[in-house]
Amino acid sequence: MREEILMMGKRAREAARHMANVNSGVKRQALELMAVALERESQAIGSANEKDIQAALEKGLSKPKVDRLRLTDKVVGEMVSGLREVAMLPDPVGEITRMWTRPNGLRVGKMRIPLGVIGIIYESRPNVTVDAAALCIKAGNAVFLRGGSEAFHSNRCLTNILQGALKDAGLPETVVQLVGTTDRDAVLDMLKLEEQIDVMIPRGGEELIRFVTEHARMPVLKHYKGVCHLYVDSQADLFMAEEIALNAKVQRPSACNALETLLVHQEVADKFLPRMAAAFRKAGVELRGCERTRMYVPDCVPATEEDWYAEYLDLILAVRVVNGMDEAVRHISTYGSDHTEAIITENFHRAHRFLQEVQSSLVLVNASTRFNDGFQLGLGAEIGISTSKLHAFGPMGIEELTTTKFIALGNGQVRS
Amino acid sequence: MREEILMMGKRAREAARHMANVNSGVKRQALELMAVALERESQAIGSANEKDIQAALEKGLSKPKVDRLRLTDKVVGEMVSGLREVAMLPDPVGEITRMWTRPNGLRVGKMRIPLGVIGIIYESRPNVTVDAAALCIKAGNAVFLRGGSEAFHSNRCLTNILQGALKDAGLPETVVQLVGTTDRDAVLDMLKLEEQIDVMIPRGGEELIRFVTEHARMPVLKHYKGVCHLYVDSQADLFMAEEIALNAKVQRPSACNALETLLVHQEVADKFLPRMAAAFRKAGVELRGCERTRMYVPDCVPATEEDWYAEYLDLILAVRVVNGMDEAVRHISTYGSDHTEAIITENFHRAHRFLQEVQSSLVLVNASTRFNDGFQLGLGAEIGISTSKLHAFGPMGIEELTTTKFIALGNGQVRS
Numbered sequence: 001m002r003e004e005i006l007m008m009g010k011r012a013r014e015a016a017r018h019m020a021n022v023n024s025g026v027k028r029q030a031l032e033l034m035a036v037a038l039e040r041e042s043q044a045i046g047s048a049n050e051k052d053i054q055a056a057l058e059k060g061l062s063k064p065k066v067d068r069l070r071l072t073d074k075v076v077g078e079m080v081s082g083l084r085e086v087a088m089l090p091d092p093v094g095e096i097t098r099m100w101t102r103p104n105g106l107r108v109g110k111m112r113i114p115l116g117v118i119g120i121i122y123e124s125r126p127n128v129t130v131d132a133a134a135l136c137i138k139a140g141n142a143v144f145l146r147g148g149s150e151a152f153h154s155n156r157c158l159t160n161i162l163q164g165a166l167k168d169a170g171l172p173e174t175v176v177q178l179v180g181t182t183d184r185d186a187v188l189d190m191l192k193l194e195e196q197i198d199v200m201i202p203r204g205g206e207e208l209i210r211f212v213t214e215h216a217r218m219p220v221l222k223h224y225k226g227v228c229h230l231y232v233d234s235q236a237d238l239f240m241a242e243e244i245a246l247n248a249k250v251q252r253p254s255a256c257n258a259l260e261t262l263l264v265h266q267e268v269a270d271k272f273l274p275r276m277a278a279a280f281r282k283a284g285v286e287l288r289g290c291e292r293t294r295m296y297v298p299d300c301v302p303a304t305e306e307d308w309y310a311e312y313l314d315l316i317l318a319v320r321v322v323n324g325m326d327e328a329v330r331h332i333s334t335y336g337s338d339h340t341e342a343i344i345t346e347n348f349h350r351a352h353r354f355l356q357e358v359q360s361s362l363v364l365v366n367a368s369t370r371f372n373d374g375f376q377l378g379l380g381a382e383i384g385i386s387t388s389k390l391h392a393f394g395p396m397g398i399e400e401l402t403t404t405k406f407i408a409l410g411n412g413q414v415r416s
Numbered sequence: 417m418r419e420e421i422l423m424m425g426k427r428a429r430e431a432a433r434h435m436a437n438v439n440s441g442v443k444r445q446a447l448e449l450m451a452v453a454l455e456r457e458s459q460a461i462g463s464a465n466e467k468d469i470q471a472a473l474e475k476g477l478s479k480p481k482v483d484r485l486r487l488t489d490k491v492v493g494e495m496v497s498g499l500r501e502v503a504m505l506p507d508p509v510g511e512i513t514r515m516w517t518r519p520n521g522l523r524v525g526k527m528r529i530p531l532g533v534i535g536i537i538y539e540s541r542p543n544v545t546v547d548a549a550a551l552c553i554k555a556g557n558a559v560f561l562r563g564g565s566e567a568f569h570s571n572r573c574l575t576n577i578l579q580g581a582l583k584d585a586g587l588p589e590t591v592v593q594l595v596g597t598t599d600r601d602a603v604l605d606m607l608k609l610e611e612q613i614d615v616m617i618p619r620g621g622e623e624l625i626r627f628v629t630e631h632a633r634m635p636v637l638k639h640y641k642g643v644c645h646l647y648v649d650s651q652a653d654l655f656m657a658e659e660i661a662l663n664a665k666v667q668r669p670s671a672c673n674a675l676e677t678l679l680v681h682q683e684v685a686d687k688f689l690p691r692m693a694a695a696f697r698k699a700g701v702e703l704r705g706c707e708r709t710r711m712y713v714p715d716c717v718p719a720t721e722e723d724w725y726a727e728y729l730d731l732i733l734a735v736r737v738v739n740g741m742d743e744a745v746r747h748i749s750t751y752g753s754d755h756t757e758a759i760i761t762e763n764f765h766r767a768h769r770f771l772q773e774v775q776s777s778l779v780l781v782n783a784s785t786r787f788n789d790g791f792q793l794g795l796g797a798e799i800g801i802s803t804s805k806l807h808a809f810g811p812m813g814i815e816e817l818t819t820t821k822f823i824a825l826g827n828g829q830v831r832s
Binding site: 017020021094100102106108111113115116194198199213214217218219220221237240243244247248251333351355356357359360361362363364365366367368370371372376377378388389390391393394395403404405406407408409410411412413414415416 | 433516518522630635771773779780787788805807827831
C-alpha cells in the first residue's frame with residue numbers, strides 16, 4: 001500500500017510539473033471536455049452511484065447520510081454547470097502581482113504560480129470529486145483525491161470520466177488521481193507524502209479534520225467550525241438588526257456562517273429583545289439567554305457556559321446582553337472560532353473599532369454573517385473556508401490554490 | 417512540563433490579542449526601548465554569554481559552533497542597529513490590500529492583520545532571540561521562543577532585557593516568551609499547541625527542521641536546503657556568465673543561495689568552460705563535472721549522481737553540459753530544491769521561458785543567485801526563506817508575518 005501511494009504521489013508531482021506550464025486555453029478546454037463527458041456518461045454515473053446507495057442502505061446508514069451520497073440528475077447538472085463556470089474564470093497563473101526596481105537596477109517582482117499537488121481528503125458527498133478537481137486544474141495544479149469509502153464507486157466512476165477528458169485535452173490523466181482503495185491506512189500514508197503533496201485540504205466533519213491536522217506532515221488548510229456572532233450596538237438601526245439577525249440565523253441554519261450567538265447592548269435590550277424574540281419564535285428558533293436576556297424574554301431557556309461555545313447548526317440561538325463594545329469583543333475572542341462576526345451600528349467610530357479589533361476571517365458592518373462564502377464575496381468559486389491564518393484566512397477561491405515566486409531581471413548584477 | 421508550556425501558550429495568545437490592536441507608534445517605541453536596553457545591558461549580556469561559552473568549551477564543541485554562540489560587541493551592535501531598522505519600517509498591519517463592491521452594494525475588502533502567535537525553534541545563534549522577536553513585534557504578533565540548550569543563558573538574558581523594554585513601553589511582557597528549560601520534551605509539547613501557536617518557524621539544521629515538520633500540528637514555514645543552479649545559455653554574454661557564476665559560488669559559499677551546480681549549453685561549452693575553470697581554480701573552487709565537462713576541463717573530478725543533489729556549502733561546484741534549455745529545466749526540476757535558479761542569456765524568448773517554467777522561490781535572468789535574500793530583494797528585513805509554497809515562497813519579510821482577513825461594509829444586506 002505505502003509503495004502504491006508513494007508512486008501515485010510521484011506521478012502527481014510529475015503531472016503538476018506539466019500543468020504548471022499549460023496555457024489557459026488548454027485548461028479551459030479540458031474543463032469543457034469534462035463537462036461534456038459528465039453529461040454523456042450520466043447513466044454510468046447513476047449505476048455506480050446506485051451501488052454505493054445500496055451498500056449504504058444495507059449498512060443501515062442514516063437517511064441524511066444516504067441523501068448526501070446521492071448523485072441525482074440535479075447534482076450532476078450542478079457539477080456540469082460548475083465546471084463551465086470555473087472554465088470561464090480568469091486564469092490566475094502568470095499574473096505579476098507586484099514589480100519594483102532595486103538601487104542596483106535589478107527589477108524584482110512576484111509572479112503567481114500553481115501550488116503544485118493538492119491533496120483532498122473528503123467524506124461522503126461524491127460531487128466534491130468534480131468540484132475540487134475543477135478548481136485545482138484551473139489554477140494549474142494536480143490533485144490527489146481520497147474520498148469516503150461509502151462513495152467509492154461513485155468517486156471512481158467520476159474520476160475515470162475526468163481522466164478521459166484530460167486525455168482528450170492532451171493532458172496527463174494523472175492530473176487527477178483517486179486513491180484506489182478504502183483502506184484507512186492509505187490516508188496515513190498519504191499524510192506522510194510531504195515531498196509529493198504541497199498542501200492537504202480535508203473536507204468533512206471535525207473528527208476527520210483533527211485527524212488530518214494531527215498526522216499531516218505537509219501544511220493543512222482547514223476549517224473546524226463557525227461560532228458566528230452578531231453584535232447589536234446601542235446605536236444600531238433596530239429594524240435592520242432584526243432583519244439581519246433573522247437572516248443570519250434562519251436562512252440556512254446548517255451552514256457554518258449561520259449565526260450562533262446574538263450579543264445585545266444593554267441600552268437597547270429592552271426595546272430590541274422582546275420584538276426580536278417574537279420574530280425568532282415565529283421562525284421556530286429556540287433562544288437560550290443569559291440572565292439579563294431572560295428579564296426581557298421570560299420564556300427563554302437559561303444559557304449555560306456551553307451554549308457560548310456551541311455551533312448549533314440548527315434553529316437554536318444563544319443570546320447575551322453585554323455592557324458595551326468591550327464586553328462584546330471580549331466575548332467573541334473568548335468563545336468565538338475566528339469565523340464570521342458582524343456589528344449592527346450607525347456609529348462610525350464603533351463600526352471602525354469593530355472592524356479593527358475583531359480578528360475573524362470575515363468581519364461585517366450592517367450585513368448578514370451568511371455572506372462568508374466565496375461566491376457571495378465575489379471570488380467566483382470556493383474550495384472551502386480557512387479558519388487558520390496561514391496562506392488563506394476565510395473563503396478560498398482559485399487564487400488561494402496558487403502561490404507567488406520571486407522573479408528578478410538583471411543585466412549582470414552580482415552581490416558585493 | 418506540558419502544563420507549563422500550555423500556560424505559556426495561553427499567555428502568548430492573550431498577548432497576541434492585545435498586540436493586534438496596538439498602534440504603530442507604540443510598537444516603534446517598544447523596539448527603540450529594546451535597542452536602548454540592549455546597549456545599556458551589554459555587560460550583563462557578556463556575562464551570560466560567557467557562561468554558555470564556558471559550558472560549550474567544557475563539552476568540547478567544535479570551534480565553528482562555539483563561534484556561532486559568541487555575542488561579541490559587533491554582534492550586539494548588529495542586534496541594536498537591526499532593532500532600529502525594523503522600528504523604522506512601515507507598519508504592515510491595517511493595510512487594505514484590495515477593496516471591491518458586490519452587485520448588492522456590499523463593499524468587500526481584505527485587511528492585513530497579524531498572524532497571532534509565532535513559534536520559533538532555533539539552534540545556537542542567540543542573536544535570533546532579538547532579530548526574530550523584533551520582526552514579530554513589528555508585525556503585531558506575540559512570539560514563543562525555544563532556543564538551543566547551548567545558548568540558554570544568553571537567550572534568557574536577552575529575553576529578560578526585551579521583556580523589560582516591553583513593560584517600559586506599556587506592553588505585556590508576555591509578547592516575548594522563552595521556554596525556560598532545555599528539556600527536549602518541551603519542544604514536543606510546544607509542537608502540539610495548535611490552538612495557541614499559529615505558525616512555527618524552525619531555524620537551524622536540516623535535522624531540526626525535519627523533526628519540527630514531522631511533529632508540528634500547526635503550519636510550519638521551513639527551508640530545507642538550497643541546491644541552486646545557474647544555466648549558461650548558448651546566447652549568453654559569456655563574460656557576464658563568468659562574473660555571475662564566480663560571484664554566485666565564491667562570494668559566500670556557506671550561504672543557502674550560493675551556486676551548487678553550473679549547467680552549460682553544449683554550443684558554448686568549448687569557449688566558456690576552460691576559461692571559467694581557470695577562474696574557479698584561481699578562487700580555490702573544486703569542480704566536479706560530467707563526462708562532457710571533462711572533455712573541456714581535463715583535470716576536473718568526475719561527478720557522480722550524488723553530486724547533482726549536493727548542497728556543498730563549500731568551495732565545490734558540480735558542472736554539467738546540457739543539450740539545451742529542455743535538459744537544463746529538467747535537470748533543475750529533478751535535482752533542485754526549489755530555492756534559486758538563474759539563466760544567463762541575451763535571448764528574450766529563452767529568458768521568458770526560463771522565468772515561466774522554473775518553479776523556484778526566486779528565478780533570475782542575468783543576475784547572481786546570491787540575491788535571494790530579503791534585504792537584497794528589498795523586503796527591508798528577513799525572518800527566513802521558505803522553500804515550501806504555502807503562505808510564503810522565498811524570503812519572508814514582515815508582510816509574511818501577517819495574514820489578511822475579509823471585511824464587508826453594508827447597509828442592511830441580507831442573503832436571499
